[in-house]
Amino acid sequence: MIRLAIQKSGRLSEDSLNLIRECGINFVASSYKLKTEATNFPLEILYLRDDDIPGYVQDGVADLGIVGQNVLVEAGYPALEIEALGFSKCRLSLAVPRAAGYDSVADLQGKNIATSYPAILGKYLAEHGVQANLHTISGSVEIAPSIGLAEAICDIVSSGSTLLGNGLREVETVFRSEAVLIANQNLSEEKREILEQLQFRMQAVRRARR
Numbered sequence: 001m002i003r004l005a006i007q008k009s010g011r012l013s014e015d016s017l018n019l020i021r022e023c024g025i026n027f028v029a030s031s032y033k034l035k036t037e038a039t040n041f042p043l044e045i046l047y048l049r050d051d052d053i054p055g056y057v058q059d060g061v062a063d064l065g066i067v068g069q070n071v072l073v074e075a076g077y078p079a080l081e082i083e084a085l086g087f088s089k090c091r092l093s094l095a096v097p098r099a100a101g102y103d104s105v106a107d108l109q110g111k112n113i114a115t116s117y118p119a120i121l122g123k124y125l126a127e128h129g130v131q132a133n134l135h136t137i138s139g140s141v142e143i144a145p146s147i148g149l150a151e152a153i154c155d156i157v158s159s160g161s162t163l164l165g166n167g168l169r170e171v172e173t174v175f176r177s178e179a180v181l182i183a184n185q186n187l188s189e190e191k192r193e194i195l196e197q198l199q200f201r202m203q204a205v206r207r208a209r210r
């Protein structure tokens with residue numbers, strides 16, 4: 001039996017469940033239960049907050065997980081990634097108020113930037129020789145400039161309509177992300193065999209979708 005952690009409810013949930021189902025794995029999903037066992041494959045599914053998934057897989061509480069690369073890298077466990085899954089594509093971008101002047105990332109020197117991704121953003125700014133004051137907030141990052149908390153933000157973007165609706169302009173792509181399969185690095189021989197079968201099926205599903 002192998003344990004896979006997926007997001008309980010959010011943007012990754014439906015596509016994660018669909019992928020497992022398309023692999024021919026049957027289970028009864030329920031919105032109030034925290035785990036389910038598949039009926040025709042040695043798999044147990046755990047439903048968690050996405051932010052908790054990398055740590056649980058690192059610690060071996062779960063053997064596998066499906067999570068966004070943004071959350072995985074921010075948590076500091078990029079090495080757990082074993083396969084990109086091709087859904088939940090998005091980018092982590094810097095944005096400034098539409099009326100603000102902006103030529104390059106150097107313009108952010110000494111500025112206040114609100115984000116939920118201080119680790120990824122901090123690394124990016126350091127690579128570009130920029131020192132800024134990062135304000136870590138867990139949600140509603142887009143409103144930070146209009147309430148005077150920051151001159152810029154760094155947040156997840158997909159269509160760009162949230163930025164637009166908040167009077168912001170996307171100026172730099174900091175990180176590109178999609179959902180990935182992650183695995184604990186010390187799986188038993190038995191679990192590694194189950195993982196191999198699961199990956200084989202996932203790859204077949206992805207080929208069939210193309």
Ligand code: PRT
Pocket residue numbers: 007008009010011012048049050051067068069070071088089090155156157158159160161162163177178179
């Ligand atoms: O409750 P839990 O902690 O599990 O969920 P969560 O609220 O932290 O995450 P959730 O469900 O919002 O997102 C899960 C993952 O989906 C993220 O970590 C990303 O990998 C991926 N993803 C893909 C997105 C988006 N697209 C996305 N558009 N995550 C968030 N957004 C948000 C973004 O923060 C912004 O507020 O949507 C808004 C922007 O969307 P556009 O289309 O207006 O640009």
Ligand code: ZN
Pocket residue numbers: 049050051
């Ligand atoms: Zn989350």
